Amino acid sequence: MSSAAPTPQVTVLAGPTSVGKSTLSRYIRTTFPQVHFSVSATTRPARPGEVDGEDYLFLSDEEFDRLLEAEAFLEWAVVHQRYRYGTLRSTVDEAQAEGKNVLLEIDLQGARQVRQRLPEAHFVFLAPPTFEDLVRRLTGRGTESAEEQQRRLETARIELAAEPEFDVTIINDDVDRAARELIAQMGIELTTNA
Template sequence: MSEAPARSRLIVLAGPTAVGKGTVAACVRDQHPDIWISVSVTTRPARPGEIDGVHYHFISDEEFDRLVAEDGLLEWAVVHSAARYGTPRAPVEEHLAAGRPALLEIDLQGARQVRKTMPEALMCFLAPPSFEELERRLVGRGTEGPEERERRLRTARTELAAEAEFDVTIVNTDVQTACDELVDLFRSGTSRVSS
């Protein structure tokens, strides 16, 4: 039994820090190669295990400034009062023009920018089962020190309050289930979820 091909559409996946956006996007990448996933640029250093060009394109502040000046980013933001992140514009436009479904895994600020520039995009909020679980995941991944964790948890509280701005919410209780729900959005043809 073969599934219908993914439709050509843009879905923006956003949510609070440590909710598992990258893990869910990696599941989509591994299991559904027909869905193209944008690789963001960032000025932060790579975390252990991250690969340049796969997880992010790790670039200098000067290169980031050049992309901003040349309108080469679909969206960009300073995240957690520290590093800058952005989505290169050209690859997104090229994949959509070629009829390939595309996923942007970005932060809340970036999602708001994409909502303005590409209103046809389906905005999907990835939520944790609870704030306590989000905190447990952030501590458990062990990639940030205590100060950075506290900064990210403050940011997460603000990000969670923005859930109502999105078209649909997926609760990330289980990565495979969240991945399947996200892929179903590509295949369903639903453009907006009404309340």
């Protein structure tokens, strides 16, 4: 009699704004195809180069409201006092049913909700080498106004203080190294597309 296969792991990747979560996730997507990403939904407009359904599911406020009413989200939050983001429960459940380990790239509020709903998930905090490095990343990308940058830096200070809530911290000082460390944390064999 064979025992049932273990439920595939859900790994939550969170960290302060501008730490490079999206950059790291894009790198992992192209380099480590064995990782399944749950694409978050958001009410924020797409940035240049972002693809609907690949980077995010870009939803109207009305669509997001309908999904909230249907209790379709595993987690959701208002980020930077402005836009809503969320993870659809169905995308995680479907991937796990297919035997895939799932990576959620979400914010701190979302990570806390997932911890309540999926305490067995593995929680990884992505941190900058220094706070000054985080400021350079945020101001250097030029996608936010000075007012928005200030709001995000205030949020980042709060988010950095939450690091002890996570199972492990990865310093994002080199994308390849950080990606390999995250893959190892997920227990996935390190094979690449190359």
